[in-house]
Amino acid sequence: MRTIRIAGVGETGPVQQDRRSIPEMVLGAVDLALADAQIGHGEIDSVVTASVDLFxxxxxxxxxxxxxxxxxxxPEARIAGDGLAATVHGACQIWAHAYDTVLVVAHAKTSMAAxxxxxxxxxxxxxxxxxGVNFSAAAGLxxxxxxxxxxxxxKRWARLSCERRAAGTSGMAKKLSQSEILASEITTSPLRNGMCAPLGDGACAVVLQAGSNAGGPVLSGVGxxxxxxxxxxxxxxHWAGLTRAFDRACRVANLPPADARFDLAEPSCFYPHEEELFLRATGIDGGTVISPDGGLMAGCVPVVAGMSRLVAAFKWLRQTGNAGKRALVHGHWGPAGQAQAVAIVDGGL
Amino acid sequence: MIREEAIKIPFQYAAGTAGSEFLINLRDHRQLTGSRCSDCERTLAPARAYCPDCGREGLHSVNIGPGAELVSWTIVPDKGVFALVRPDGADTAMLHKLLGPIDDPQPGIRLQVVFREERSGHINDIEGFAIVQENGE
Structure with missing residues (x-):
């Protein structure tokens, strides 16, 4: 199977409101990713975008x-779901030998409407x-x-939300104590305002390229x-769909799911109970670093969410001392995690 | 500049065969309808044309309820209480509203479907599910 190198990444946001138009905001992320990969538009063979027209x-x-x-x-394909699912499809295009270099892009602006x-x-x-049921009510149920x-x-969810918010650097998430979170207003019980990832605007772009792991992190498995x-x-x-997606990604990466070990996990958690569902579904244990930048609790753009976790994992693997390590990336969309996507990223040599 | 706009386009959503039967039975008979899958031997609530687990079509319609069991609930300020309820005779739960007053509901508590007097073949022909008091009311 071909090795897929993550050649470059770019992101704009998350910010509470990006007053640029959608194309301008997306262009910012694409330019950053192409510059990171040191290629131009002409070298892109195919594009996969993630967006939801309704949003x-x-x-x-x-x-x-x-x-x-x-x-x-x-050729452009569009996925009406999380950007990590678009990444899955981009990877499959390369593994199918259809294209060598694929640009994957996700965007959303929650500031546009309620x-x-x-x-x-x-x-x-x-x-x-x-x-009147919506995704928030589904999460509460x-x-x-x-x-x-x-x-x-x-109390546990409040503590976890507090820790994740404290780790964030985006400026979107207000730092709140555990007691402040427990005293914040109910959104959809038992969830409270302080337990909800703050929603904003942003775009992510990733360049996938057939190549070797000599140039940096590689995409080893997807599901x-x-x-x-x-x-x-x-x-x-139980997030049974995530367990199945995880098993598929492990098979692609030639890892036995029960014994797969990860140095970093980047789950997509709009609410703290989702991190517990993620751990339960994947069997991740205490030896794994989880969301060192606060994850989505530090600032969240639906549709971009899972792809932002891929970018976070990519940046972590590129840090000094993390080469050769392995990360598990997660995205989900739909009510109460109806759809799930997983990517396994191995650090380059 | 940011231009403000509201999208207002009326749509016509077809309920499908099983969905229509479900809505008609609400309107005309104050009756909840489920679908029985002969392959996986589950009764699904509400009625549907195919089994989401095994994909079988041509499910048999069965009456379910009016009693039900509370599975989960969430209080949403300004909207009320949404609940997952499993009607008697069904293996899956359906989502609707839990009617008040609600004081510390517990999973498994007994419920009863409440229909509106004015019905039009709509999911809101069901007003919600009310907690059955110990005296059966």
Whole structure:
């Protein structure tokens, strides 16, 4: 199988509001990624973008980003999901020998409209949408299932949120103590405002290239999975889709899932209970560094979320002393983690 | 510059065969309808045209409820309480509203579906699920 090198990354945000247009914001991330990879638009064979038209208020893949990602007169595929799923598809294009260099881009601007109203429209239009249910309510229902027989859950989630917020450097997340988080207003019980990742605007771009690991971190394995949309059809105590995605990624990377060890984990957690679901689904234990930059709790852009974790892992693996180490990256989208994506990244030589 | 705009486009969503049967039975019979999958032997709530687990089509419609069991709930300020409830006779849960007053609900507590007097073939023909008091009310 071909080795896929992560040749360059770029990101704008997360910020509370990026007043640039979507194309300008995306172009900023693309320019950074191309400069990091030391290539130009002409060397990109294919583009995969991640965006959700509903969130953008327009068909961004046709109107807003085609030109700035350099996709005019080139093959462009669009994923209506998390950017890490777009990365999965970009990697598959290279492994299929269809292309050698693929640019993967994700973007969203939550400042454009009320996110809670948008995610309500992402629910089933017959049985759920008319009730007013949205992704936030779905998260509350899932958290409640976990908390029902765990009287320490809320305090533990508050402590975890406090730690992650404290580690963030984006400036988006207000530093809050555990007690302040427990006293913050209920959003969707048992979740409170201080437990919710602050939403913002941003874009991420990654250049994937067939090559060797001599030039830096490589993408060793990917996997993704979707569960049923209805929350009542799933066992909310477990992210079974993530376990399946993780197993697939491990198989691609020639790692036995039960024995796979990671130096770094970058889960996509919009809420603290999701980090516990991530650990349970992947079997990650205490020997793994988790979200040293605070993860999404430090600032979160839906759709970009999982890809921002890939960029964070890439930067960590490029730090002095981390070459040769292994990272597990995670993204999810849909209500209560309906869809899951995983990438395994190995540091270069 | 930032231009403000609201998108207002009326849509017509088809409920599908099983979804329509579910809504019609709410409207005309105050009845919850599920679907029985003969392959995985589960009764799904609400009714649907295919099994999400095994993909089988042509499921059999069955009456479920009116009693139900509380699976999970979340209090949402200004919106009320959303709940996952498993209607009697069903193996999966459906999402709707939990009607008040609600004082420390517990998983497994008994519920009863409450229908609206005015019904139009809509999920909100169900007003919600009310907690059954110990005296059965």
């Amino acid at each position: 953008d208020g327009l068909t961004a893949s046709n109107i807003a980003v085609t030109e700035v990602v350099g996709a005019v007169m080139k 996110n809670g109203k948008l995610t309500q429209w992402a629910m089933d239009p017959i049985h759920l949408q008319p009730l 899932q958290a409640n299932v976990l908390a029902q027989h765990d009287r320490h859950a809320e 993704h999975d979707l569960e049923a949309h209805g929350l009542g059809d799933r066992n909310l105590v």
